[in-house]
Amino acid sequence: MLGESLDPKIAFGKALRRLRKQAGFTQEQLALEADIRRTYVSLIELGQNQPTITVIFRLAKALRCLPSDLIIETEKECWLQ
Amino acid sequence: MLGESLDPKIAFGKALRRLRKQAGFTQEQLALEADIRRTYVSLIELGQNQPTITVIFRLAKALRCLPSDLIIETEKECWLQ
DNA sequence: CTGTAGACTGCAGTCGACA
DNA sequence: TTGTCGACTGCAGTCTACA
Numbered sequence: 001m002l003g004e005s006l007d008p009k010i011a012f013g014k015a016l017r018r019l020r021k022q023a024g025f026t027q028e029q030l031a032l033e034a035d036i037r038r039t040y041v042s043l044i045e046l047g048q049n050q051p052t053i054t055v056i057f058r059l060a061k062a063l064r065c066l067p068s069d070l071i072i073e074t075e076k077e078c079w080l081q
Numbered sequence: 082m083l084g085e086s087l088d089p090k091i092a093f094g095k096a097l098r099r100l101r102k103q104a105g106f107t108q109e110q111l112a113l114e115a116d117i118r119r120t121y122v123s124l125i126e127l128g129q130n131q132p133t134i135t136v137i138f139r140l141a142k143a144l145r146c147l148p149s150d151l152i153i154e155t156e157k158e159c160w161l162q
Numbered sequence: 163c164t165g166t167a168g169a170c171t172g173c174a175g176t177c178g179a180c181a
Numbered sequence: 182t183t184g185t186c187g188a189c190t191g192c193a194g195t196c197t198a199c200a
Contacts, residue, residue, distance in 0.1 A: 008138040008148075026182065040175055042184060049174060050133045052193080053155070057089040067089075068156060071149040074134070107163060121194060123165060130193060133174080 009050035011077035012070075016059065017045045019073060023063050033062035090131035092158035093151075097140065098126045100154060104144050114143035 020030050027045070031038040035058060043049040051059070060067040101111050108126070112119040116139060124130040132140070134148075141148040 008134050012134050028182080037176060039177085039184080043175090046184080050135055052131045052133050052174070053089050053093050053137065054131055055175085056134065056152075057159075066156060068149045068152040071137075071152045075147060075149060078138075109163075118195060119163095120165080120196085124194090127165080133193070136194085 006078045007047070008074065008078060010047035012051065012074045013045045013047040014077045015070060015073035016041075019063050019065065019070065020045075025063075030059070030062055034058040087159045088128070089155065089159060091128035093132065093155045094126045094128040095158045096151060096154035097122075100144050100146065100151065101126075106144075111140070111143055115139040 020027070023030075025033075027041045028038045031041045034041075034055075036055060040049065044051055044055075056070060057067050060070045063070070101108070104111075106114075108122045109119045112122045115122075115136075117136060121130065125132055125136075137151060138148050141151045144151070
């Protein structure tokens with residue numbers, strides 16, 4: 001059977017970390033560009049906090065991608081495996 | 082010049098209302114399927130509250146669409162005008 | 163059918179410091 | 182470079198009730 005679908009907040013954290021590294025950013029650089037705190041980026045990536053839509057848009061802008069791209073990557077983490 | 086980009090939480094509310102009506106749901110039916118409160122759906126659609134990623138995923142499931150589709154519609158409200 | 167209102171609980175998000 | 186910890190503020194999200 002196919003694996004259980006992953007909690008969206010866990011999946012988002014994994015997707016964010018993957019995209020951040022692809023972009024060659026540290027958590028600190030990403031936080032700076034997204035205007036949020038570095039410690040909060042850490043919590044999100046670890047799936048210990050879930051972002052609101054405003055934060056999702058800020059992170060996408062900082063990563064120079066569309067918010068929908070971030071969500072598409074999250075869906076992959078959620079459902080592909 | 083192009084119009085100011087709309088606040089994501091306002092844009093999300095507009096997109097949600099549009100998709101909900103397209104699906105032929107009332108706020109109450111949507112809330113029931115998404116397992117959130119009807120009054121909260123109202124607040125989101127009016128842009129008075131912004132959802133977390135968990136709520137975005139629940140709403141998309143209830144609307145039988147992908148979370149990324151919901152965000153794509155939000156981007157349209159944000160940037161196309 | 164939808165908006166609103168008040169009061170409430172838990173967590174999103176901040177801040178500073180240290181391993 | 183990232184995780185963690187404690188303490189904090191504001192808001193996400195609930196509940197009930199009424200226009």
